Amino acid sequence: MSVELRQIDYGSHRIVFAVDRRDRRTLEIAVEPDLSVSIAAPQCAAAEDIDAKVRKRAAWILKQQAFFRQFLPRTPERQFIAGETHLYLGRQYRLKVRPGLIDRVSLYRGYIDIETVRPRTNNHIRDMVQVWYRQRAKIKFEERL
Numbered sequence: 001m002s003v004e005l006r007q008i009d010y011g012s013h014r015i016v017f018a019v020d021r022r023d024r025r026t027l028e029i030a031v032e033p034d035l036s037v038s039i040a041a042p043q044c045a046a047a048e049d050i051d052a053k054v055r056k057r058a059a060w061i062l063k064q065q066a067f068f069r070q071f072l073p074r075t076p077e078r079q080f081i082a083g084e085t086h087l088y089l090g091r092q093y094r095l096k097v098r099p100g101l102i103d104r105v106s107l108y109r110g111y112i113d114i115e116t117v118r119p120r121t122n123n124h125i126r127d128m129v130q131v132w133y134r135q136r137a138k139i140k141f142e143e144r145l
Helices: 047-056 058-069 122-144
Strands: 001-008 015-022 029-030 039-044 085-090 093-097 104-108 111-116
Touching: 001 047, 001 058, 015 047, 015 085, 029 058, 039 047, 047 058, 085 122, 093 122, 104 122, 111 122
Parallel strands: 015 039, 093 111
Antiparallel strands: 001 015, 029 039, 085 093, 104 111
16 A cells, blocks of 8 residues: 655645545545644545545645644754753753763753763764763663662
8 A cells, every 4th residue: 555645735825645545435634733634535536536625625624734733842953052951850951061071961050061072063962961861761760660
């Protein structure tokens, strides 16, 4: 079974949808929480008929997408630079990145303090923070047991 990607224009909006042809009698339109639109269509449905049905339901699709849009994360992609805030155990902490002789991450007075030999390498800092989060998670989970 292959999924076919299609699109229609509705006013100033473009609706992109995935058509999955199945052994069924009716056409199903679903708007997912990630704002994607999926169509389950009968094997024999013509592409023009599917497009017409999506165009007919376009106002409903846009309304559903607007509803789900309010639940999408509003935090931008993390860049792992000094001053950026990160969550830990329900609280916000700012990153403090400084050069040092070793790589070390610690929590200190409202900061996630990062001492590293490569303070300008964001990927390296991201990896250090992720390892630190995993280590802290193991400690927290062990406390629960």
